[in-house]
Amino acid sequence: MKLNNTLAALGSALGALALLAVPALAQDAAPATPAPALDTGNTAWMLTSTALVLMMTIPGLALFYGGMVRRKNVLATIMQSFAITCLITIIWFVVGYSIAFTDGGPTQAWLGGFSKIFHNGITTATLWAPGVANIPEFVFSMFQLTFAIITPALIAGAFAERMKFSAMLIFMGLWSLIVYSPIAHWVWGGGFLGGLGVLDFAGGTVVHINAGVAGLVCALVLGKRKGFGSTNMAPHNLVISVIGASLLWVGWFGFNAGSELAADGLAGAAMLNTQVATAAAGLAWMFVEWIVVKKPSVLGIISGAVAGLVAVTPASGFVNPTGALVIGIAAGILCYLAAAHMKKMFGYDDSLDAFGVHGVGGIVGALLTGVFADPTINSLGANHSIVTQLIGIVATIVWTAVASFVILMVVKLLVGLRPSEQDEEEGLDITQHGESVAE
Amino acid sequence: MKLVIAIIKPSRLEEVRQALNSLDVHGMTVTEVKGYGRQKGHSEIYRGTEYAVHFLPKLKIEIAVEDAQSDAIVSAIRDSAQTGRIGDGKIFVLDLLAVTRIRTGETGAAAL
Numbered sequence: 001m002k003l004n005n006t007l008a009a010l011g012s013a014l015g016a017l018a019l020l021a022v023p024a025l026a027q028d029a030a031p032a033t034p035a036p037a038l039d040t041g042n043t044a045w046m047l048t049s050t051a052l053v054l055m056m057t058i059p060g061l062a063l064f065y066g067g068m069v070r071r072k073n074v075l076a077t078i079m080q081s082f083a084i085t086c087l088i089t090i091i092w093f094v095v096g097y098s099i100a101f102t103d104g105g106p107t108q109a110w111l112g113g114f115s116k117i118f119h120n121g122i123t124t125a126t127l128w129a130p131g132v133a134n135i136p137e138f139v140f141s142m143f144q145l146t147f148a149i150i151t152p153a154l155i156a157g158a159f160a161e162r163m164k165f166s167a168m169l170i171f172m173g174l175w176s177l178i179v180y181s182p183i184a185h186w187v188w189g190g191g192f193l194g195g196l197g198v199l200d201f202a203g204g205t206v207v208h209i210n211a212g213v214a215g216l217v218c219a220l221v222l223g224k225r226k227g228f229g230s231t232n233m234a235p236h237n238l239v240i241s242v243i244g245a246s247l248l249w250v251g252w253f254g255f256n257a258g259s260e261l262a263a264d265g266l267a268g269a270a271m272l273n274t275q276v277a278t279a280a281a282g283l284a285w286m287f288v289e290w291i292v293v294k295k296p297s298v299l300g301i302i303s304g305a306v307a308g309l310v311a312v313t314p315a316s317g318f319v320n321p322t323g324a325l326v327i328g329i330a331a332g333i334l335c336y337l338a339a340a341h342m343k344k345m346f347g348y349d350d351s352l353d354a355f356g357v358h359g360v361g362g363i364v365g366a367l368l369t370g371v372f373a374d375p376t377i378n379s380l381g382a383n384h385s386i387v388t389q390l391i392g393i394v395a396t397i398v399w400t401a402v403a404s405f406v407i408l409m410v411v412k413l414l415v416g417l418r419p420s421e422q423d424e425e426e427g428l429d430i431t432q433h434g435e436s437v438a439e
Numbered sequence: 440m441k442l443v444i445a446i447i448k449p450s451r452l453e454e455v456r457q458a459l460n461s462l463d464v465h466g467m468t469v470t471e472v473k474g475y476g477r478q479k480g481h482s483e484i485y486r487g488t489e490y491a492v493h494f495l496p497k498l499k500i501e502i503a504v505e506d507a508q509s510d511a512i513v514s515a516i517r518d519s520a521q522t523g524r525i526g527d528g529k530i531f532v533l534d535l536l537a538v539t540r541i542r543t544g545e546t547g548a549a550a551l
Contacts, residue, residue: 232490234483293484303486340487353486 036127039134045263046139052254053146057153058085060251064244064306065157068299068352071236072427073161075435080156083165084172088149091176094118096148097141100181101189109192112185133261143258144184151180151207157352158215161233162225164419165432171411175214179403183210183396197383198392199373201270202259204314204366205396212359213397214404216350221408222417224349226424238298245302249278252309256316269377270316274309277316277328281308284332289340300336307335307357311365315372318381323372330368331361366393440535440551441509445500446474446528447520452498458519459502462511468501478526497528503538503551 062081069077088096098116105113116122119141127133128140152172156163186193187200200206225233235241256274260267285304290296311331312324319327339356350356370389373381411417418424423431430436447455452469459467473494480493504512513530521527540550 232492233488234485234490293487295484297484299485344487 036130036134038127038136039262042133042262042264043135043139045267046135046143046258046261049254049258050139050143050146052251053143053150053258054085056248056251056255057081057146057150060244060247061150061153062244063240064248064302065160065241065352067237067240067242067244068235069160070233070427071437072429074236074240074429074437076165076428076432077156077160079165079433080168081153083169084153084156085149087169087173088152088176089145091173092141092145092148096176096181097144099177100148100184101141101144103190104185108190109195110186111182111191112189129261135261140261143261147203147207147255148176148180148184151203151211152176154207154211154354154358155215155218156354157358158219158350158354159222160351161428162222162351162418162424163218164416165428166415167411167417170414171407174407174410175404178407179210179214179400180206183399186395187392193392193395196391197385197388199318199369199381199384199389200314200366200392201317201369202256202313204310204362204369205392208310208313208358208362209366209393209396210362210400212355212357212362214400215354216348216359217401217404218408219348219350219355221405221412225351226421228349235299242298242302245306249305249309252278252313256313260317266317266378269320272321273316273319273324274312276321277312277324277331278305278308280325280328281305281311281332281335284308284329285336286332288333288336292340303339303353303357304332304336307331307361310358310361311335311368313362314366315369318369318373318378318384320372320374320377323368323374326372327365327368331364334364335361363393440538440548441504441506442533442535443500443502443504443509443512443516444531444533445502445516445520446472446497446530447500447516448522448527449496449498451520451522452500454519455500455516458515459512462508462515464502464504464508464512466502470499470501472497472499476526476529495526503535505548505551 058081062078065081066074066078095114095117097119098114099112102112102115104111107113119138122137122141124136124138126137128135128137133140152175155172155175156168184206185191187198187206188194193205198205227233252274253271257267257271260270282301282305285307286296286301289300308328308331311327315324315327335357338360339353343350343353343356366389367386370384370386373384375382408417419428419431445455456467474497475493475495478495480491480495482489482491484490500516502512509532513532516530537546538550539546
């Protein structure tokens with residue numbers, strides 16, 4: 001202790017002397033800008049945020065979805081989230097990060113380049129957004145990786161209980177490269193949507209509209225589950241789903257507040273916005289359902305909460321909490337209508353409402369960001385416009401819909417998309433994975 | 440010997456067990472089953488999709504008894520399992536051909 005105190009005192013004295021020694025030159029010219037230093041506060045927060053967002057997928061989403069399927073498919077459903085986590089990690093590390101977040105030169109408007117394949121050139125000293133965020137680029141890449149992981153995992157909700165595992169792996173691997181990384185580049189990596197001024201703080205377009213629409217395409221291409229409409233397909237364990245939804249909520253603070261890339265006031269605003277919107281949406285769904293079917297349900301309130309989380313995602317760092325409140329209420333009501341009524345009206349089997357919650361919620365949130373962006377919260381939101389937001393939404397929808405469809409067709413040719421009718425009937429846990437939770 | 444099979448409401452198990460104990464019946468097998476007779480099921484709604492659940496949870500109790508006891512046992516079960524509402528259940532009595540105690544090899548009435 002004594003030695004430390006002595007050294008500290010010595011250091012301060014030397015520092016003071018050094019300052020005094022700086023000649024009058026300091027008054028003649030502007031001091032040289034010091035090289036940006038790593039911001040430990042920001043870095044600590046981002047390390048934490050990254051862990052929170054990974055937790056959103058495993059086990060958050062895994063359990064949320066797992067509890068909603070029939071017991072004979074619970075392991076297969078959880079397996080999808082876990083396997084995607086592993087698969088996308090490798091793809092992102094090798095090439096996904098590079099094509100999303102580097103300068104592509106001539107293709108920069110649409111796609112990054114290959115300069116950071118295998119994270120080549122990045123060291124422990126490399127900073128991301130030097131002078132702005134000052135966090136290590138390794139941490140930035142990790143943080144973005146957790147987004148690249150959860151987006152495909154969300155899609156799985158649309159084809160739950162009826163997709164072959166091998167087909168899913170191939171589809172997700174290709175999808176990550178062909179759809180996710182490019183769209184991430186368009187909005188956050190220096191591409192044309194960010195350039196146009198599309199406001200998407202944490203991924204309303206990149207993650208939710210993207211996954212939701214891709215999910216809808218999958219649901220339509222794969223077709224309905226065997227027995228859909230006549231068989232009891234009730235959730236087998238909503239307790240698990242509640243645990244999953246809760247992990248999603250807590251983890252989402254990393255998703256939204258972490259998207260600030262800094263531990264500052266805007267991150268704090270994003271956190272509060274997230275909380276307010278989510279609570280409002282949970283209540284909104286619950287109350288609407290209460291009126292329509294006479295009972296407030298657990299599945300309803302957790303679905304509403306997730307819808308709120310989705311909708312506030314693009315808005316979290318641009319709106320004030322009152323705007324977040326409105327966004328939450330809108331999402332709760334509209335996503336309820338989409339999942340419980342629109343789906344039945346059109347007759348498609350989006351098993352776990354990937355489109356109803358993430359697609360519709362993302363669209364609602366992205367549009368309302370254009371309405372409620374408050375420049376006093378974030379000056380980058382000063383030129384907010386619904387039209388610009390619409391461009392971002394449409395571009396995302398078009399690319400993900402077309403590309404997802406093509407990838408599905410390729411996978412169908414390669415290995416087929418669905419298990420046999422018999423295997424689907426017996427359950428994916430046994431037939432795809434040789435495992436069972438039943439006694 | 441007779442095998443008495445009773446389908447009862449799950450909430451009545453403890454009452455039935457005590458009633459049988461007082462008749463010197465100290466062994467029984469209980470299985471969780473589903474079924475319906477005149478009691479209607481219920482419906483469940485998940486995100487707007489309604490499922491009719493026809494089968495209700497019940498308990499099946501199986502007891503092996505001497506012929507002379509069987510009427511008294513049926514009455515005891517009926518009295519203790521009854522709530523007066525639809526869905527109380529049914530009691531069946533079957534002829535039982537043979538019984539063996541596994542530990543000792545005893546057979547017949549000695550094994551009951």
